[in-house]
Amino acid sequence: MARVTFREERCKGCELxxxxxxxxxxxxxxxxxxxxxxxxxxxxxxxxxxxxxxxxMCPDLVIEVEREVAGCE
Amino acid sequence: xxxxxxxRPKALTDAAFHYCPGxxxxxxxxxxxxxxxxxxxxxxxxxxxPVGCAVFAYNYFNVDMFQxxxxxxxxxxTGIKRALPDRxxxxxxxxxxxxxxxxxxxxxxxARGEKFTTIFVxxxxxxxxxGQMAPTxxxxxxxTTTPKGRDKDNNGYPVKVAEMLxxxxxxxxxxxxxxxxxxxxxxxxxxxxxxxxxxxxxLGFALVEVLSSCPTNWGMAPNEALKWLxxxxxxxxxxxxxxxPAEVK
Numbered sequence: 001m002a003r004v005t006f007r008e009e010r011c012k013g014c015e016l017x018x019x020x021x022x023x024x025x026x027x028x029x030x031x032x033x034x035x036x037x038x039x040x041x042x043x044x045x046x047x048x049x050x051x052x053x054x055x056x057m058c059p060d061l062v063i064e065v066e067r068e069v070a071g072c073e
Numbered sequence: 074x075x076x077x078x079x080x081r082p083k084a085l086t087d088a089a090f091h092y093c094p095g096x097x098x099x100x101x102x103x104x105x106x107x108x109x110x111x112x113x114x115x116x117x118x119x120x121x122x123p124v125g126c127a128v129f130a131y132n133y134f135n136v137d138m139f140q141x142x143x144x145x146x147x148x149x150x151t152g153i154k155r156a157l158p159d160r161x162x163x164x165x166x167x168x169x170x171x172x173x174x175x176x177x178x179x180x181x182x183x184a185r186g187e188k189f190t191t192i193f194v195x196x197x198x199x200x201x202x203x204g205q206m207a208p209t210x211x212x213x214x215x216x217t218t219t220p221k222g223r224d225k226d227n228n229g230y231p232v233k234v235a236e237m238l239x240x241x242x243x244x245x246x247x248x249x250x251x252x253x254x255x256x257x258x259x260x261x262x263x264x265x266x267x268x269x270x271x272x273x274x275x276l277g278f279a280l281v282e283v284l285s286s287c288p289t290n291w292g293m294a295p296n297e298a299l300k301w302l303x304x305x306x307x308x309x310x311x312x313x314x315x316x317x318p319a320e321v322k
């Protein structure tokens with residue numbers, strides 16, 4: 001299980017994350033943020049594998065990725 | 074248990090980047106910051122900013138930062154590193170800064186084998202000033218000062234910085250990477266880390282040229298610009314390690 005979180009107020013809608021997502025679950029939202037951009041957001045969160053390719057390409061560090069890891073601390 | 078596997082590196086402040094949408098400066102800032110974190114060097118690092126789009130990098134790196142006159146970052150870094158040899162010193166410069174007004178400084182810093190690291194961001198255009206031809210602009214590439222495309226007879230040939238500097242004995246480590254897709258972003262980080270390790274081992278001058286895009290001044294959408302980089306810049310500016318000391322191989 002994995003989860004991606006978008007810091008929407010920082011997103012400039014450049015779409016670099018959308019192009020690299022292997023599951024095609026990132027879209028630009030219909031609403032705009034305070035900077036006037038349509039922020040990227042994730043649909044079908046449950047399909048996310050936590051590969052973090054979106055985060056690696058995001059020039060504005062909008063994306064945080066969490067993933068289920070085995071074992072406990 | 075859910076674990077954060079990707080988050081903002083500690084060597085970056087929380088300030089929002091002022092860069093245009095899709096500008097790869099943000100990716101390269103992150104890679105440098107992640108490397109500083111991995112080396113545990115944040116308290117011991119001094120960065121030198123250029124003039125150009127990255128002039129405000131001192132707001133973004135959470136380490137000691139200095140802002141040099143146009144092109145003079147290698148001269149400033151020389152002073153810092155010689156006065157404080159135990160610090161990790163790097164310059165972060167664009168192609169207008171490093172390959173044009175700062176050519177003398179970078180060539181001689183490399184020739185002297187100054188023990189700092191340079192991150193050279195090459196996007197083949199002057200960004201901040203509005204898209205004029207840079208020394209690294211490709212032949213045929215349209216800019217505001219070459220509206221019909223760069224012409225070799227009128228404008229000369231692009232400068233291949235990594236190749237040029239790798240001929241100097243003082244340059245210990247010289248490499249060229251790109252950030253046009255996640256695979257290359259990961260490779261770029263490994264190379265940047267090596268360039269810092271060369272400095273830590275005192276082996277000499279290290280430079281990483283990072284091919285970057287400028288969607289705004291190239292007049293392209295960000296993803297289109299990365300494709301253009303891959304199709305046009307990489308054939309002219311081949312990726313690879315041009316010089317590598319045996320100690321870090």
